[in-house]
Amino acid sequence: xxxxxxxxxxxxxxxxxxxxxxxxxxxxxxxxxxxxxxxxxxxxxxxxxxxxxxxxxxxxxxxxxxxxxxxxxxxxxxxxxxxxxxxxxxxxxxxxxxxxxxxxxxxxxxxxxxxxxxxxxxxxxxxxxxxxxxxxxxxxxxxxxxxxxxxxxxxxxxxxxxxxxxxxxxxxxxxxxxxxxxxxxxxxxxxxxxxxxxxxxxxxxxxxxxxxxxxxxxxxxxxxxxxxxxxxxxxxxxxxxxxxxxxxxxxxxxxxxxxxxxxxxxxxxxxxxxxxxxxxxxxxxxxxxxxxxxxxxxxxxxxxxxxxxxxxxxxxxxxxxxxxxxxxxxxxxxxxxxxxxxxxxxxxxxxxxxxxxxxxxxxxxxxxxxxxxxxxxxxxxxxxxxxxxxxxx
Amino acid sequence: xxxxxxxxxxxxxxxxxxxxxxxxxxxxxxxxxxxxxxxxxxxxxxxxxxxxxxxxxxxxxxxxxxxxxxxxxxxxxxxxxxxxxxxxxxxxxxxxxxxxxxxxxxxxxxxxxxxxxxxxxxxxxxxxxxxxxxxxxxxxxxxxxxxxxxxxxxxxxxxxxxxxxxxxxxxxxxxxxxxxxxxxxxxxxxxxxxxxxxxxxxxxxxxxxxxxxxxxxxxxxxxxxxxxxxxxxxxxxxxxxxxxxxxxxxxxxxxxxxxxxxxxxxxxxxxxxxxxxxxxxxxx
Numbered sequence: 001x002x003x004x005x006x007x008x009x010x011x012x013x014x015x016x017x018x019x020x021x022x023x024x025x026x027x028x029x030x031x032x033x034x035x036x037x038x039x040x041x042x043x044x045x046x047x048x049x050x051x052x053x054x055x056x057x058x059x060x061x062x063x064x065x066x067x068x069x070x071x072x073x074x075x076x077x078x079x080x081x082x083x084x085x086x087x088x089x090x091x092x093x094x095x096x097x098x099x100x101x102x103x104x105x106x107x108x109x110x111x112x113x114x115x116x117x118x119x120x121x122x123x124x125x126x127x128x129x130x131x132x133x134x135x136x137x138x139x140x141x142x143x144x145x146x147x148x149x150x151x152x153x154x155x156x157x158x159x160x161x162x163x164x165x166x167x168x169x170x171x172x173x174x175x176x177x178x179x180x181x182x183x184x185x186x187x188x189x190x191x192x193x194x195x196x197x198x199x200x201x202x203x204x205x206x207x208x209x210x211x212x213x214x215x216x217x218x219x220x221x222x223x224x225x226x227x228x229x230x231x232x233x234x235x236x237x238x239x240x241x242x243x244x245x246x247x248x249x250x251x252x253x254x255x256x257x258x259x260x261x262x263x264x265x266x267x268x269x270x271x272x273x274x275x276x277x278x279x280x281x282x283x284x285x286x287x288x289x290x291x292x293x294x295x296x297x298x299x300x301x302x303x304x305x306x307x308x309x310x311x312x313x314x315x316x317x318x319x320x321x322x323x324x325x326x327x328x329x330x331x332x333x334x335x336x337x338x339x340x341x342x343x344x345x346x347x348x349x350x351x352x353x354x355x356x357x358x359x360x361x362x363x364x365x366x367x368x369x370x371x372x373x374x375x376x377x378x379x380x381x382x383x384x385x386x387x388x389x390x391x392x393x
Numbered sequence: 394x395x396x397x398x399x400x401x402x403x404x405x406x407x408x409x410x411x412x413x414x415x416x417x418x419x420x421x422x423x424x425x426x427x428x429x430x431x432x433x434x435x436x437x438x439x440x441x442x443x444x445x446x447x448x449x450x451x452x453x454x455x456x457x458x459x460x461x462x463x464x465x466x467x468x469x470x471x472x473x474x475x476x477x478x479x480x481x482x483x484x485x486x487x488x489x490x491x492x493x494x495x496x497x498x499x500x501x502x503x504x505x506x507x508x509x510x511x512x513x514x515x516x517x518x519x520x521x522x523x524x525x526x527x528x529x530x531x532x533x534x535x536x537x538x539x540x541x542x543x544x545x546x547x548x549x550x551x552x553x554x555x556x557x558x559x560x561x562x563x564x565x566x567x568x569x570x571x572x573x574x575x576x577x578x579x580x581x582x583x584x585x586x587x588x589x590x591x592x593x594x595x596x597x598x599x600x601x602x603x604x605x606x607x608x609x610x611x612x613x614x615x616x617x618x619x620x621x622x623x624x625x626x627x628x629x630x631x632x633x634x635x636x637x638x639x640x641x642x643x644x645x646x647x648x649x650x651x652x653x654x655x656x657x658x659x660x661x662x663x664x665x666x667x668x669x670x671x672x673x674x675x676x677x
Contacts, residue, residue: 075588108590120585124603134589137599185589 003088004189004221005051005074010083012069012245015040018081031244043069043078044245051238053088053188056215056222058236060229060268066245067225068193073097074223075112075191076104087111087189109138113182117194119174121166127177128153128162134185152180155214172203179211183218192224196231208235229268233257233277241265254282258389274390280356281349283389284370284379300367300380306344308369314376319344321366331359331368346371349378353389356381416543427547434553442495442633450487454478461668470667477660486635486657493624493634494661496552500559500623501616507560508567508616509609513597515568516575529565537562537626545630555632559623563616570612574605610669617665621658635661 013021017038024034031042044066051057059067072078073085076096085096089111094103113134121130128149135145153159156176166174175195182190196204212235215222226232232239233253240250241264249261257277260266291299293307296317300306306326309318319326326342331351345359346369356368360383370379394402419427445453458475462468481490515522541558548554578601586600602609628636635654642651 077584077588105590105592108588110590112588114585114588116581116585116588118579118581120581120588122582122585122600122603124606133585133599137586137589137591137595181589191588 001052001054003050003086004053005088005223006084006086006093007047007049007070007073008084008086010047010070010073010085011045011081012043012066012073012078013040013081014043022082042066042245044242047083047242047247049240049247049250051221051223053221054219055237056224056235057238057240058224058226058232059240059242060226060232061242063227064244065242067227067242069245070242071191071193071223071225074189075108075114077114109134109185111187112189112191113185113187114191115175115178115182115193115195117197119166119171119178119198121174121177121181123165123167126163126165127158127169130166130177131180131184133181134187138185148184148186149180152184155183156180156210170203171199172207175199175207176210179207179214183214188221190220190222192222194225194227197227204231211235229272230276233272241268253277254279258282258392269392274392275352275354275357278353278389279349280347280351280353280368280370280381283353283356283385284349284381285385286379287377290380298377300344300369301382302384303382306367308344308377310377314374316369316371316375316377328369331355334359334362344369347381348372353386357386360386412543416546420546428549431548431551431553434556435551438495438499438552438556441499442492445491445495446488450482451479453491454482457664461664464668465670474664474668477664481657481660484653484657486638486654489633489635489638489654490657490661492552492632493621493636493658496556496559496627496632496634497617497620497624497661497665500556500563500620501613503556503560504563504567504616504620505613508564508612509571511564512568512571512609512612513575513601515572522572525568529568532561533565537623541626541630550631552632554630555627558630559620559627562623563619566615566619567612570615571605571609574608574612575601577608578604614666614669617669618662621662621665624658 011022011025013025013034015021015038017040020038021034021040021042024037025042025045029037034040034042047066047070049057049070059071061067069078073080074087074096080097083097086093087096087107088094089103089107094107096104096107099107122133125133128146131152132145132149135148140148150159150162153162156179158173158176158180161169161173166177169177175198178195196207199207208231224232224235233256236253238250239253239256241248241256241261243264249256249265251259254277256265257269257272257274260269287298291302291304293299295309296311297307297309297320300308306321307319308316308328309320311317316328319328321342321344324342326344328344328346331345331347332355334345334355343363344366345363347356347359349370349372359368360366365383367380367382369377370381372378448456454475457478458471461474462471465471478490481487511525515525537558540561544554544558548557582600582604583596586596591599624632624634624636625639626636628634628640635658638654639651639658641647642649642654
């Protein structure tokens with residue numbers, strides 16, 4: 001995988017006494033201590049994070065945790081006090097912290113586009129003039145600009161609104177204009193600073209879905225700032241949690257939910273519905289940890305209600321439930337099955353926990369088996385595994 | 394007088410004398426330059442007035458009404474402007490009104506030409522604004538009569554010194570409102586401009602100035618109104634126009650003349666105010 005943005009030990013301090021503050025950061029001082037001693041505000045300290053091409057990396061934290069500060073270092077809206085911010089620029093890698101003005105402008109025009117929380121639209125311009133802003137600043141000729149702007153407006157379903165002024169649109173539409181403006185420059189890297197926070201919940205969900213759809217097609221590298229964990233879990237391929245200017249934990253969404261690094265993260269995820277994040281893979285017991293019977297039989301659950309006979313290739317040869325032969329059925333078909341025949345449901349590692357639970361519900365809390373792509377048996381989920389995952393115990 | 398006050402009076406700081414010496418130095422050494430400047434300016438202003446007076450008054454009134462229509466796209470306004478100007482022609486004050494109009498428009502234009510760049514500069518550099526602020530206060534609050542005297546000694550009598558006095562009085566408003574407009578451009582749209590790679594000048598022309606335009610236009614309207622209020626003072630040092638009529642009315646206690654000229658100024662003020670109100674009630 002190619003690295004698109006690489007933060008290396010980034011410190012950001014707002015204020016005059018940069019050297020003094022940096023020394024305090026090195027000594028491990030907190031934001032409050034630095035503020036008291038030097039009068040400077042610590043934006044972020046020692047932040048290292050790698051964002052790969054094509055992924056959505058979410059920066060999370062309470063307000064003031066430094067997430068926006070770090071994001072805005074990518075296009076130098078915030079000046080980095082120390083460290084490197086490496087951004088992919090075609091075949092080259094540019095350090096935004098030290099590059100000259102001309103390079104920075106080129107990056108901003110062609111490589112890194114941004115979407116703002118407060119939309120940042122120019123109220124005296126029409127929708128199409130707003131969308132064309134980046135292209136106009138980059139000196140793209142008018143004919144080409146018009147063509148590209150209209151393509152973007154179509155993409156976000158705003159082509160009928162192109163002649164309206166920005167303030168005549170609803171909040172959700174205004175942010176779609178903001179999105180179109182960012183897409184119009186065809187920059188491969190997209191910075192999104194709490195883009196949906198100012199919108200009401202229904203519109204927010206809708207725009208998240210739209211973003212995911214567009215992303216499936218456009219494959220941008222997106223760095224997304226959010227204070228809403230549900231949002232982060234929904235759209236993020238990686239989540240980075242920040243507190244007081246420092247990175248606390250980085251990982252895949254389920255890592256964060258299953259293995260919170262400290263109490264701050266635990267508080268964060270306390271109200272998250274684990275069903276929206278977890279998959280069968282996250283909660284299963286590995287095949288090797290299951291209780292082995294004789295003749296290749298394996299018990300799927302601790303209560304010994306259900307067992308599989310596994311052949312040499314790892315495939316299931318026979319199944320038994322409550323001592324009677326049973327058939328094994330995919331969880332995907334759970335709705336269409338009659339409840340009469342003795343069944344054992346199976347899932348893929350990527351199947352959502354919710355579907356697994358539905359299957360358990362249908363089968364009177366029988367365990368659910370896990371098969372890989374080649375239908376080999378890899379593990380099982382019992383009712384206790386589900387309960388402990390949901391209760392996080 | 395008590396001894397302390399007496400002591401202080403005995404050691405009076407000779408500000409007046411210093412000022413006098415300074416202006417004496419200017420007149421002694423650069424008199425020709427100031428006079429040449431003044432003559433040139435007088436020539437320009439008088440020339441403009443004469444050209445406008447060659448046009449038949451009703452035709453000129455129609456042209457101004459046409460400009461009003463072009464600026465505001467409002468038929469009632471254009472008709473109102475035309476009727477107002479007809480009233481002035483009817484009062485036999487057309488020549489004076491044209492003189493005043495030229496002076497006011499020239500002063501407001503000059504004040505904007507100087508004040509807007511200064512205002513932008515001050516908005517970008519807070520330190521500059523801190524230095525500028527007391528000077529602006531001085532220009533606005535120093536009684537007009539006080540700087541009539543040095544301007545008179547440097548530039549002599551005529552339209553030119555009248556114009557200069559008016560400009561001095563009006564510039565602070567242009568600077569202040571431009572500063573206000575540029576400073577209050579929302580940070581979010583400035584960042585949007587920066588994030589998409591605007592240069593400093595692109596940021597100024599495509600983001601800051603359009604955003605500040607309504608305030609700057611309010612500055613223009615204010616400049617014109619303040620210029621009109623200076624007409625009477627400018628007339629004291631020889632600027633022609635409606636101000637001269639009013640001074641004459643005052644000197645000879647002629648209520649009728651004063652009323653007529655005063656009303657003409659009011660009509661002119663309303664006409665110019667309505668014509669230059671751009672961006673306030675316009676597109677929104």
